[in-house]
Amino acid sequence: MQGFNKYYPPDYDPDKHTSLNAYRGKHALGDRARKIDQGILITRFELPFNIWCGTCNNHIGMGVRYNAEKKKIGNYYSTPIYSFRCKCHLCDGWFEIHTDPKNTRYVVVSGARQKDEEWDPEENGGFAVHDTEGKQSTEDPLAALEKSTAAQNHMNQVQVPRIEALQDLADHYGSDPYALSRKVRKRFREEKKVEKEKQAEDSELKGRYGLPEELKLARDSKETEEQDREEWRRAKRELEERESAKRRRLDVTRTIPVQPTKRLPSSSRIASAARSSSGQPSAAELLRARILGNTGRRKPTGS
């Protein structure tokens, strides 16, 4: 057992023992480091998937934890590959699981079988996933040569001219920044002046009609002016048509009292009482027709 406190015994010599753990002959990691001379550290390892033990053939569920012997067995680029050696809790068999940094997963190497529960998109209505890294192309020297030639051609015909064009453009704009800046600022000032005038006009208009500040006003142009004029003419024409139709209607109503028996066979009792027995319009009806005629005539002149 390694020391947990800082008690320094009387025979402890810092020059000789260097540390308390060394004085006691223990590793700082204690019992977990009992096989450290073989490069093995005991760690707690949790099964990342369901497996069947190869010795007792029992099913062991995902998430079962073991005191595994962890050992570095290699590298994938700079990422270490670790091996975890676990002893089955149902028998005395050992199984070994490695990390697989290339595919970011774990693989069972020996002593057990992994339950295949990989998600297959094709099986579940998705698209199949294919290995996009060509395997056979590297073995064919002619194909490799063709590929490199195509790449060379692409570089000469597409990439180099494009880079040169970009370089020319950069030279063109970078040659005289002062003159360019002056030109741009001059144009900006002119635009700003026009914009300011427009703004002043707008605010004046808004103030006159009590319109909200944030209202955006449409700009006048030849086209919109023409459209407005056209719209005005159309509206005027419509109004005139409406008026003339109304006048015609009024003329019709004015003629009704002349022959009331034909047009209104079952008119109201009041109307028939007001009418004289000979079929001639009464004085009240004549007056009504005259008033209606007057209003009908006055309307178009007033508009």
Ligand SMILES: [Zn+2]
């Ligand atoms: Zn077992």
